[in-house]
Amino acid sequence: MNVLVLVGSLRAGSTNRQLADAAIAHLPTGVDGTVFARLADLPHYSEDLDHDDALPEVGRDLREAVADADAVLLVTPEYNGSLSSAVKNAVDWVSRPRGAAAIVGKPAAVIAAAGSPRAATWAREDGVKVLRVAGAAxxxxxxxxxxxFQAFTDGRLGDEALDAELRSLVDDLVDAVEQGARSAA
Ligand SMILES: Cc1cc2nc3c(=O)[nH]c(=O)nc-3n(C[C@H](O)[C@H](O)[C@H](O)COP(=O)(O)O)c2cc1C
Incomplete structure (x- = not known):
């Protein structure tokens, strides 16, 4: 099983990247987590680019990575009360073409890290909303x-209760994949 991880902060030293790594560390044995490393190279979605002769390689690769993944984990900072444009753009790319979009039916989950103590509530709500509208499960x-900025020590969440919540969410995502596989069999 493979979980594709989309990280919405593009900066070196990102706390969301640390959160992504903490989530990947909680994946059970036999489940791989892969961060899509080229979101910074993904052009803003445009229908003018969404044709065989214009499709950027990175857009094609992102769609293939989502199609090949068993689940998607979206990891986002909160920017001005919403998810980051980097991950929103990625969702837009994988929500097309209509009728054959890679994200449709794909188990997905949202986690977020932000500087304020509100813990990126709006970014998480919007992340869930856009994934749902795009057709993800x-x-x-x-x-x-x-x-x-104070939450991680050596790549680990300092708050043990929060780390347990993260492990539980990761388990739920893996369960969703397994349930989908059982009902398809
Ligand atoms: C353009 C911008 C907008 C931001 N807006 C918010 C916000 O609405 N809520 C919030 O909690 N933090 C906000 N922040 C602070 C980010 O949550 C903080 O920089 C966060 O750690 C970024 O994630 P990173 O460490 O993965 O880069 C904003 C930061 C930037 C650069």
Whole structure:
């Protein structure tokens, strides 16, 4: 099983990247987590680019990565009360073409880290909303890290209860994949 991880902060030293790594560390044995490393290279979605002769390679690769993944984990900072444009753009790319979009029916979950103690509540709500509208089978539960610059020590969440919540959400995502596989069999 493979979980594709989309990280919405593009900066070096990102706390969301640390949160992504903490989530990947909680994946059970036999489940891989892969961060899509080229979101910074993904052009803003445009229908003018969404044709065989214009499709950027990175857009094609993102769609293939989502199609090949068993689940998607969206990891986002809160920017001005919403999810980051980097992950919103990624969702837009994988929500097309209509009728054959890679994200449709894909189990997905949202986690977020932000500087304020509100723990990116709005970014998480909007992340769930856009994934649902795009057609993913998104978990309603999310995990948010507030005051993110103080939250990690050596790549681990200092708050053990929050880390347990993260593990539980990751388990729920894996369960969703397994349930989908059982009902398809
Ligand atoms: C453009 C911008 C807008 C921001 N808006 C919010 C916000 O609405 N709520 C919030 O809690 N933090 C906000 N922040 C602070 C980010 O949550 C903080 O920089 C966060 O750690 C970024 O994630 P990163 O460490 O993964 O880069 C904003 C930061 C930037 C650069």
């Amino acid at each position: 998104v978990l309603e539960d999310t995990v948010g890290v507030g005051s993110s």
